[in-house]
Amino acid sequence: MAKKLNITNNIRTLRFFANEMTQQELAEKVGASRQTIVAVEAGKYFPSLELAFRIALAFGVKIQEVFDCEAEGDK
Amino acid sequence: MSYQEKRTFFSIVTGILILVAYITYVVQKYQAGNLLAEDVKFWAGVILVFIGIGIAVNIVGQIVFHVLLAIQIAIKKKIENNDASDQAIEKSINHEMITDEMDDLIELKAMRLGFVISGIGFVTGLFMLVFDYSVVMMLHVVFIAFSLGSVCEGFLQLYYYRKGVQ
Numbered sequence: 001m002a003k004k005l006n007i008t009n010n011i012r013t014l015r016f017f018a019n020e021m022t023q024q025e026l027a028e029k030v031g032a033s034r035q036t037i038v039a040v041e042a043g044k045y046f047p048s049l050e051l052a053f054r055i056a057l058a059f060g061v062k063i064q065e066v067f068d069c070e071a072e073g074d075k
Numbered sequence: 076m077s078y079q080e081k082r083t084f085f086s087i088v089t090g091i092l093i094l095v096a097y098i099t100y101v102v103q104k105y106q107a108g109n110l111l112a113e114d115v116k117f118w119a120g121v122i123l124v125f126i127g128i129g130i131a132v133n134i135v136g137q138i139v140f141h142v143l144l145a146i147q148i149a150i151k152k153k154i155e156n157n158d159a160s161d162q163a164i165e166k167s168i169n170h171e172m173i174t175d176e177m178d179d180l181i182e183l184k185a186m187r188l189g190f191v192i193s194g195i196g197f198v199t200g201l202f203m204l205v206f207d208y209s210v211v212m213m214l215h216v217v218f219i220a221f222s223l224g225s226v227c228e229g230f231l232q233l234y235y236y237r238k239g240v241q
Contacts, residue, residue, distance in 0.1 A: 024170070027173075028170055032175040033077070033079065033173045033174065033177070035077040035080075035177070035236065036175050039239050045239050045241070051176060
C-alpha cells in the first residue's frame with residue numbers, strides 16, 4: 001500500500017520575502033479567495049495542480065520551492 | 076467569519092425556517108383533526124407551495140444578503156481609505172465574493188451528505204408504505220428528509236470551512 005504523503009508548504013516564508021505580501025494580495029494574484037489561501041497555508045487544504053502553479057508563479061519561484069512532501073515513516 | 080461561511084450560514088437559517096414552518100403546519104393540521112390531514116392531493120399541493128416558498132425565500136434572501144454585504148465592504152473600504160475610487164471599491168467587493176476550487180470541493184462533499192440523508196428519507200418512506208402507513212406520512216417523511224438533508228449539507232460545509240478539506 002502506498003505510504004501517506006505529508007505535504008508541507010513555505011507560503012508564509014515566501015510571503016514574508018515578497019515584501020510581507022498579505023494573504024489577500026496573494027489571493028487576488030492567483031484568483032482564489034483569501035479563505036482558500038488561509039487553508040492552503042495552514043495545510044488544511046491541498047490545492048489543485050493549477051492553483052499550486054499559480055501560487056508558485058505569484059512568487060516567481062518553482063513549485064518545489066512552495067510545496068514539499070515526504071512519505072510518512074521516512075526520515 | 077468569511078463570505079463563504081456567512082453565505083452558508085444564511086442558507087442554513089432559511090433551510091431551518093422552512094423546515095420548522097412545515098413541521099408546525101403539519102402538526103397544527105393534525106391537532107385540529109382536519110379531514111384534509113389524510114388527503115394526498117392536499118398535501119402534495121402544500122409541499123409544492125413550501126418548495127416554492129423555500130426557493131423564493133432563498134433567492135430573495137441571497138440577493139438581500141449580497142447587497143448588504145456589498146454595502147458593508149464599501150463602507151469598510153471608505154473608512155480605511157477615504158479617497159478610494161468606486162472602481163477600487165467594486166474590485167474589493169468582487170474579490171471578497173469570489174468562489175474558487177475549494178468552495179466547489181466543499182460543496183460537492185457536502186452535497187454527498189445531503190443526497191445520503193434524502194436517500195435514507197426516501198427509502199424510509201417506502202418502508203412506511205410497506206408497513207401500511209399512509210401515503211401522506213410517506214410524503215411528510217420524504218419532504219422532511221430532503222429539507223433536513225439540505226440543512227445538514229450547510230452544517231457540513233461550515234465544518235469543512237473551519238476544519239479544512241482534503
